[in-house]
Amino acid sequence: MRIRDAALADRVTPxxxxxxxxxxxxxxxxxxxxxxxxxxxxxxxxxxxxxxDAALALLALVEAGATVRVAAVNPQSTDxxxxxxxxxGGADVWAWSxxxxxxxxxxxxxxxxxxxxxxxxxxGELIEAIxxxxxxxxxxxxEATTSGIQRIEGLDPTFPVFDWNGIAxxxxxxxxxxxxxxxWPAFSDITGLAIHGRSVxxxxxxPVGRGVAINARALGAVVSVAEVDPIRALEAxxxxxxxxxxxxxxxxxxxxxxxxxxxx
Numbered sequence: 001m002r003i004r005d006a007a008l009a010d011r012v013t014p015x016x017x018x019x020x021x022x023x024x025x026x027x028x029x030x031x032x033x034x035x036x037x038x039x040x041x042x043x044x045x046x047x048x049x050x051x052x053d054a055a056l057a058l059l060a061l062v063e064a065g066a067t068v069r070v071a072a073v074n075p076q077s078t079d080x081x082x083x084x085x086x087x088x089g090g091a092d093v094w095a096w097s098x099x100x101x102x103x104x105x106x107x108x109x110x111x112x113x114x115x116x117x118x119x120x121x122x123x124g125e126l127i128e129a130i131x132x133x134x135x136x137x138x139x140x141x142x143e144a145t146t147s148g149i150q151r152i153e154g155l156d157p158t159f160p161v162f163d164w165n166g167i168a169x170x171x172x173x174x175x176x177x178x179x180x181x182x183x184w185p186a187f188s189d190i191t192g193l194a195i196h197g198r199s200v201x202x203x204x205x206x207p208v209g210r211g212v213a214i215n216a217r218a219l220g221a222v223v224s225v226a227e228v229d230p231i232r233a234l235e236a237x238x239x240x241x242x243x244x245x246x247x248x249x250x251x252x253x254x255x256x257x258x259x260x261x262x263x264x
Contacts, residue, residue, distance in 0.1 A: 004096040009084035012052075020056060027053065031060035040065035045116035047108055047126035048144070049077045050086070050095040059089040068092065069114060071107030073122045075099035076190075124148030131155045144170070146206070146261035171207055180211025183257070184219055196220030201253035203246065204260030205232040212257050213241050224249045228262075 021028040034057075044061055048054060050072045061068050070086060072078045072095035083095040094107035111119075112129035119141040121127050127141050128151060140160045143149055149163055164170055188194055198221050202213040205227040216223050217240055225236040226246040233243045250256065 003083040003087055003093050004080040006084050006087060008081045009088040011081050012085050024056060027056050031056050034060040035063040037064045042066040043116045044068050044118045045111040045114060046070040046120040047073050047111055048120060048122045049074055050083050051077060051079045052082045055082045055085045058086060058091055062090040069111055071095060071111050072099060072104065075104060121148060124151030127152050127157065127161060128155060131157045150261050175207035176211045179208050180215040183212050184215055195255065198255055199253040200255045200257065201226060201249035202257045202259055205236045209259035212259055214239055224253055
């Protein structure tokens with residue numbers, strides 16, 4: 001559909017593609033299995049982060065015969081090279097870095113108006129748009145986040161929604177370790193700031209918040225945690241974090257990380 005520059009796909013060489021198998025062995029093996037399936041005629045709509053990991057998974061669906069449409073859920077996380085690789089591989093793509101809120105919403109509405117057999121969502125907004133629109137019904141959907149699950153709880157969709165935020169690999173590894181590990185290099189890349197010696201408030205000490213806080217401490221930050229659950233608050237103290245109220249943390253910390261699916 002629309003990407004930054006189709007020529008950016010040239011940056012991904014065969015050598016780099018082979019390196020994916022080393023750095024992403026589980027995803028690569030699953031992609032190989034998916035690409036061998038017969039998915040001819042299946043249509044898939046995806047509202048998600050557009051990064052190279054997404055390309056690895058989604059292009060396997062294309063190779064299996066599916067029609068894949070993908071729109072970026074967050075322009076700050078969008079990799080323009082990955083978007084170009086997806087398009088060259090046969091996916092329909094609406095994703096480029098620096099998209100406005102209106103452009104993100106336009107991509108979501110594009111997916112919501114194009115009937116799909118399966119839907120993959122991050123945040124529940126696409127599923128919400130499909131349910132409230134009522135024009136068509138997918139055979140099923142995937143939701144990847146705690147906040148997304150909470151968003152759709154009151155919608156009563158007429159199709160099954162699989163909560164893959166709760167599977168063991170997502171909960172025990174991705175949420176706890178990978179997000180926390182990747183958050184701080186991304187923060188430094190965007191802001192130009194290192195976090196050693198800086199005051200960081202992590203709001204929520206669930207699996208994501210725990211990983212974010214522990215990695216911030218390892219990088220030398222002074223970490224405070226705002227957490228309403230007393231057991232998790234005590235756990236934060238055992239990891240060397242200062243437990244504070246939300247108001248106190250907002251007033252005293254220079255870097256704020258929201259890691260909770262709670263409203264307000």
